[in-house]
Amino acid sequence: MRLLRFLWDFVVGDDWRIAVGVALALGATALIADTSVAAWWIVPVAVAVLLAVSVWRAVRVVR
Amino acid sequence: MSGSELGLAISVFLACAVEAVEALTIVLAVGSTRSWRSALTGVGAAVVVLAGLTGALGRALTALPIGALRVVVGGLLLIFGLQWLRKAILRAAGLKALHDEREAYEAERAAAGAAGAPGSGIDGYSFTIAFKGVLLEGLEVVFIVLTFGANQHDVGLAAAAAGVAVLLVVAAGLAIHAPLARVPENTMKFAVGVMLSSFGIFWGAEGAGAQWPGGDGALLAIVPAVLVFSLGLVAAARRRPGARTGEVARGEAVAGA
Numbered sequence: 383m384r385l386l387r388f389l390w391d392f393v394v395g396d397d398w399r400i401a402v403g404v405a406l407a408l409g410a411t412a413l414i415a416d417t418s419v420a421a422w423w424i425v426p427v428a429v430a431v432l433l434a435v436s437v438w439r440a441v442r443v444v445r
Numbered sequence: 446m447s448g449s450e451l452g453l454a455i456s457v458f459l460a461c462a463v464e465a466v467e468a469l470t471i472v473l474a475v476g477s478t479r480s481w482r483s484a485l486t487g488v489g490a491a492v493v494v495l496a497g498l499t500g501a502l503g504r505a506l507t508a509l510p511i512g513a514l515r516v517v518v519g520g521l522l523l524i525f526g527l528q529w530l531r532k533a534i535l536r537a538a539g540l541k542a543l544h545d546e547r548e549a550y551e552a553e554r555a556a557a558g559a560a561g562a563p564g565s566g567i568d569g570y571s572f573t574i575a576f577k578g579v580l581l582e583g584l585e586v587v588f589i590v591l592t593f594g595a596n597q598h599d600v601g602l603a604a605a606a607a608g609v610a611v612l613l614v615v616a617a618g619l620a621i622h623a624p625l626a627r628v629p630e631n632t633m634k635f636a637v638g639v640m641l642s643s644f645g646i647f648w649g650a651e652g653a654g655a656q657w658p659g660g661d662g663a664l665l666a667i668v669p670a671v672l673v674f675s676l677g678l679v680a681a682a683r684r685r686p687g688a689r690t691g692e693v694a695r696g697e698a699v700a701g702a
Binding site: 440 | 519520524528530531538584585650653670671675
């Protein structure tokens with residue numbers, strides 16, 4: 383249990399929403415890549431949103 | 446050396462250097478306060494564990510099919526890189542305390558001094574603190590070496606870049622006999638976060654089945670885009686009340702990466 387906790391803290395860190403968002407973005411990329419629509423843009427857009435929201439939330443906590 | 450290999454080498458070198466600086470501070474503090482022999486034995490034991498982990502996991506990872514490897518490891522690299530980048534952005538904006546090696550050194554020395562006099566033979570305190578410090582700082586490097594190296598199918602290059610960084614930091618530490626307080630740690634962490642996130646975006650999306658316009662050349666657009674976006678977040682966060690005003694808890698100054 384302590385090992386799982388350590389691994390969670392080690393990889394996921396302070397904001398679990400980033401990990402969930404990345405997993406969802408990769409899943410959406412896999413789904414759309416099977417169609418004729420370009421899928422390369424999904425992960426970069428998701429990263430921009432996730433990073434901005436995460437930093438914004440941290441700024442609000444400090445305030 | 447290709448652009449990807451250069452990116453791999455630079456990222457691993459910077460990540461390893463910054464973690465080695467933090468580990469060096471711990472070892473210097475406990476070694477100079479209590480027992481060099483015990484502290485260095487702890488360092489050696491941690492290095493053996495880290496080398497074993499790198500060897501075993503590296504072989505297992507490189508045996509995976511490249512598609513599965515890139516989506517899983519690319520995703521992990523992206524999550525890990527974004528955490529580094531997020532902390533570096535908050536520190537650059539003054540919303541999180543910078544890691545202060547001198548303060549960490551003094552705190553570690555005070556704790557070592559308060560732990561009682563070392564006995565004869567191996568000092569358990571020195572061994573444990575040095576072992577734990579090097580192991581925990583080293584695990585981040587092992588993670589980066591393995592994820593980058595496995596995706597690039599060049600764990601050897603990643604391990605070599607890590608080794609050079611450690612040697613340089615140790616040599617600098619031996620030369621000045623003090624923690625390396627002037628190393629621009631947050632700038633290095635910022636650069637590593639940008640590189641890990643960029644390569645994570647590229648490999649993760651590619652592993653999930655996306656085709657990048659321009660193939661590998663897309664990295665030449667992704668890296669600067671992530672850098673510019675992150676600098677924009679620093680600028681925006683600096684304008685918020687609370688930034689650069691020292692509101693950050695003192696305890697965070699000696700916290701990890």
